[in-house]
Amino acid sequence: MVKLALKLMELIALSLNLPPKRFEDFFKDQTSFIRCNHYPPCPSPHLALGVGRHKDSGVLTILAQDDVGGLEVKRKSDGEWVRVKPTPDAYIINVGDIIQVLSNEAYESVEHRVMVNSERERFSIPFFLNPAHYTMVEPLQELTNEQNPAKYKT
Numbered sequence: 001m002v003k004l005a006l007k008l009m010e011l012i013a014l015s016l017n018l019p020p021k022r023f024e025d026f027f028k029d030q031t032s033f034i035r036c037n038h039y040p041p042c043p044s045p046h047l048a049l050g051v052g053r054h055k056d057s058g059v060l061t062i063l064a065q066d067d068v069g070g071l072e073v074k075r076k077s078d079g080e081w082v083r084v085k086p087t088p089d090a091y092i093i094n095v096g097d098i099i100q101v102l103s104n105e106a107y108e109s110v111e112h113r114v115m116v117n118s119e120r121e122r123f124s125i126p127f128f129l130n131p132a133h134y135t136m137v138e139p140l141q142e143l144t145n146e147q148n149p150a151k152y153k154t
């Protein structure tokens with residue numbers, strides 16, 4: 001999972017016109033972790049949420065889920081909650097708050113939530129890629145200039 005996450009970070013670096021290994025040092029002492037989520041069937045799904053609306057605070061999330069479904073992402077253009085259909089053998093990749101800051105908002109973290117249903121339990125396993133605890137998170141110097149000043153300060 002770490003290998004996949006670091007490969008994705010190489011692709012994100014390339015997409016920002018940075019050297020592919022630009023983010024490598026952030027993950028020398030990484031604090032990444034995995035969570036195991038279980039959502040039991042709920043008799044009143046309209047009165048409950050599996051997980052309330054939030055953005056992932058780390059760098060990237062790689063999510064494995066079963067075929068039940070329930071994850072929704074908020075579409076920025078109109079604020080609608082859009083269901084993410086489970087695709088067999090596929091991961092869902094979420095951009096977290098740290099990429100938003102490092103990229104000076106070239107990437108934006110996505111708001112999401114989890115609905116429950118009355119019929120079937122659901123399982124999901126997110127892997128959260130996180131840097132070392134001592135990392136200073138600020139926009140990369142290469143991505144800021146006078147026309148595009150840093151939107152965040154440490």
Ligand SMILES: O=C(O)CCC(=O)C(=O)O
Nearest residue numbers: 035037051071114124126
């Ligand atoms: O269960 C899911 O699909 C997502 C869970 C989630 O958003 C989280 O654990 O941060």
Ligand SMILES: [Fe+2]
Nearest residue numbers: 054055056112
């Ligand atoms: Fe999340």
